[in-house]
Each structure stands twice: as structure tokens, then as C-alpha cells.
Amino acid sequence: MTQTLALIExxxxxxxxxxxxxxxxPSRALWHVWHEGAAHLVGGPGEQPLADLGLADGARAAVTVRSKDKGGRLVTWHARVSELAARGEEWSAAVAELKGKRLNAPDAERIEERIExxxxxxxxxxRLEPEGSTVELPSGALTAxxxxxxxxxxxPMPxxxxxxxxxxxxGRQG
Structure with missing residues (x-):
């Protein structure tokens, strides 16, 4: 189990x-940050669309991780979803990490106050926390x-x- 969690992390x-x-x-690509043993992500107006995924507190999700250099699928793990209470201790710690990874925020000026x-x-x-030791390694083409x-x-190019x-x-060389 420890090796499985280490692989996921x-x-x-x-x-x-x-x-x-x-x-x-559908399955959707989302940016995230790994913090305190789980993937954290933010969604809503001006951010990633999450509404149609059914990611509610207590729901389950399948998370597929791709290779950063090759882009191929590395592993799929199952997660328990929990929504962090706004301005709570856990929320503040996760947001501190997420802010640093957020690119092109619509409120980029004075990002510290506005984005929070x-x-x-x-x-x-x-928070998407790994659940159990269920890990699936890639098999097949996986095209969609x-x-x-x-x-x-x-x-088309002329x-x-x-x-x-x-x-x-x-002309430039001569």
C-alpha cells in the first residue's frame, strides 16, 4: 500500500x-496541486468547469495521471472527493498552494487578495484523496x-x- 501511494503521489x-x-x-483535464496527501483543484466561474462532472462532497472519481514529458497515461487511481469549507484551515492551506500554480488569473493584479x-x-x-490501493496501469490504445x-x-495551407x-x-542569404 505504501508503494502504491508513493507511485500515486x-x-x-x-x-x-x-x-x-x-x-x-466526460473525463476532463484539470490543473491541480498535490498537497498533504491529495490532489487539490479549484473550479467555478473564471476557473475550471466542474459542474457537469458531479464532483460533490463524498463522491468518488477516477483520476488519470499523464507523463509530463511524453504525455502518455501513467496510472489511474480512485479518489474520494471532499469540498473544503471556504476560509477554513484546510481551505487556506490548499489555496496558498493553488495560488502559486494559477496561471493567467483574470484578477492577476493584487492576486493575493482578489483571487482568495x-x-x-x-x-x-x-480535495481528491487516494482511496484504497486501486491502481490501474495503462493498457490498450485508450483513444476517445x-x-x-x-x-x-x-x-489547409496554400x-x-x-x-x-x-x-x-x-533572398536573405544573398
């Missing part, structure tokens, strides 16, 4: 993203259909573009 600490599959909804206040009033801070999105792929780029390089 080390893999999750090193990964920038974890894939979380809650009781409902916004997270306390509008967002949820969740992408989630629907209004984003579109850009048009056929003449490679010739134009080659011509520019020759």
Missing part, C-alpha cells in the same frame, strides 16, 4: 494536468472521441506557401 506531483472522471459527465476572495465566494476548492466544440480547424518561404530564405 510522485506521478501526480510531476504531472501538470490530471484527467478526472466524476460520477457524471473570488475563490471563497464564487468557486469550489476540492473529442468533446464537441464550436472551434473549427483552420483552412500550395504555393512552401515555395514562397523558400524564396524568402534565398
Amino acid at each position: 510522485e506521478a501526480t506531483k510531476k504531472s501538470g494536468l490530471i484527467w478526472v472522471q466524476g460520477p457524471t459527465g 476572495e473570488r475563490w471563497a465566494t464564487e468557486c469550489r476548492v476540492l 472521441q473529442p468533446l464537441p466544440t464550436p472551434a473549427v480547424t483552420r483552412m 500550395a504555393a506557401l512552401p515555395r514562397l518561404l523558400r524564396g524568402r530564405r534565398r
